[in-house]
Amino acid sequence: MILDLHNHSIRSDDGRAKVENYCQWIRKREIPIDGFVLTEHRQFDSASDYSALAREHGLTILKGSEVETDYGHVLLFGVSPALLGRFDFGSVRLPLAQVIEQAERHGAVAVPCHPGRTRVGMCAHVAERGPVDGVRIVEIYNGGSRGSEDETARALAERYGYRGTGGSDAHIVSHIGRCATRFPGAIHDEAGLAEALRAGEFEAISWKSKS
Amino acid sequence: MEVEELKKKFLNRDFDERSFEVRQDAMLEFAAACGETAPRFTDPSDPDFRAPPTFCACFHGRRMLPGDFPSLGIPLDAGKCVMPQRPIRAGIPLVGRSHLHDIYEKTGRTGRMIFLVSRMELYDPQQNLVSIVDSRLVIRERPGE
Numbered sequence: 001m002i003l004d005l006h007n008h009s010i011r012s013d014d015g016r017a018k019v020e021n022y023c024q025w026i027r028k029r030e031i032p033i034d035g036f037v038l039t040e041h042r043q044f045d046s047a048s049d050y051s052a053l054a055r056e057h058g059l060t061i062l063k064g065s066e067v068e069t070d071y072g073h074v075l076l077f078g079v080s081p082a083l084l085g086r087f088d089f090g091s092v093r094l095p096l097a098q099v100i101e102q103a104e105r106h107g108a109v110a111v112p113c114h115p116g117r118t119r120v121g122m123c124a125h126v127a128e129r130g131p132v133d134g135v136r137i138v139e140i141y142n143g144g145s146r147g148s149e150d151e152t153a154r155a156l157a158e159r160y161g162y163r164g165t166g167g168s169d170a171h172i173v174s175h176i177g178r179c180a181t182r183f184p185g186a187i188h189d190e191a192g193l194a195e196a197l198r199a200g201e202f203e204a205i206s207w208k209s210k211s
Numbered sequence: 212m213e214v215e216e217l218k219k220k221f222l223n224r225d226f227d228e229r230s231f232e233v234r235q236d237a238m239l240e241f242a243a244a245c246g247e248t249a250p251r252f253t254d255p256s257d258p259d260f261r262a263p264p265t266f267c268a269c270f271h272g273r274r275m276l277p278g279d280f281p282s283l284g285i286p287l288d289a290g291k292c293v294m295p296q297r298p299i300r301a302g303i304p305l306v307g308r309s310h311l312h313d314i315y316e317k318t319g320r321t322g323r324m325i326f327l328v329s330r331m332e333l334y335d336p337q338q339n340l341v342s343i344v345d346s347r348l349v350i351r352e353r354p355g356e
Binding site for chain 1: 319323
């Protein structure tokens with residue numbers, strides 16, 4: 001199963017894509033993904049229900065979050081109501097160590113995203129202050145990466161033995177499906193995604209050169 | 212100043228009020244600029260003649276921020292959002308009242324940014340809310356802060 005793990009809808013302040021339009025685009029352009037995850041900025045979108053859209057288009061639509069930490073931006077998968085109460089998702093100064101610890105304690109998985117990006121990626125912070133315990137996975141393919149940002153991310157993963165995911169970081173419809181992550185089995189819900197990530201059997205994919 | 216402090220001090224406090232005239236020629240000009248073709252936007256003889264939904268984005272208050280708002284840097288336009296509530300008809304005077312609706316921060320490639328959402332609510336003479344216009348400003352954190 002292939003899921004695009006990093007996307008934003010109009011629920012994010014800078015997102016310009018409706019979820020329905022993502023679905024239509026995937027089907028019309030025959031993008032080879034089975035679904036996608038909405039990782040809205042600095043929040044978890046508890047209110048939206050995309051199950052009808054998912055059924056209509058035959059796609060898996062899951063929800064996560066992208067929070068902002070002292071080591072850059074971090075994707076959270078498997079967010080539960082219990083985790084939501086553990087820290088302020090809206091803060092831009094969350095300690096990464098605390099985010100990882102709380103995520104693990106509540107069945108979620110934290111994945112630093114676009115680590116090669118200036119200021120909001122993990123690499124520069126690691127170079128300055130050293131690695132953070134508990135990081136096991138980082139995003140090595142990001143659809144919004146510029147220049148050598150993905151190469152920098154892959155070098156970080158290689159150096160510290162992190163597993164790598166892929167996600168488009170789409171904010172507009174046509175950017176979905178630029179990067180994704182392949183899993184060996186089917187994933188039906190957020191808890192299943194967190195479990196699959198913890199199992200560590202996945203592979204990051206990038207189609208950026210083709211788009 | 213921390214964002215939480217700014218929110219406590221400035222959110223949801225009216226800081227400006229201004230009257231606006233809805234001129235037919237301005238409505239037609241705006242409709243043409245938007246490429247509207249529906250008669251309700253382009254033909255004053257249409258029984259449902261009205262301004263295009265985003266027309267109110269043209270209205271500006273006397274100020275974008277409260278007079279006592281601290282100087283955090285040079286604000287740049289970060290977009291507008293219009294939420295129409297009722298049709299806007301020619302010749303109906305409107306009153307726009309402004310307040311800060313939201314203040315939040317985010318981090319990006321260029322560093323930390325503070326976003327200010329200035330909301331203008333437009334009312335007709337019967338005090339019906341006809342439109343809500345959010346104007347977003349972004350201020351980049353000064354290096355070293």
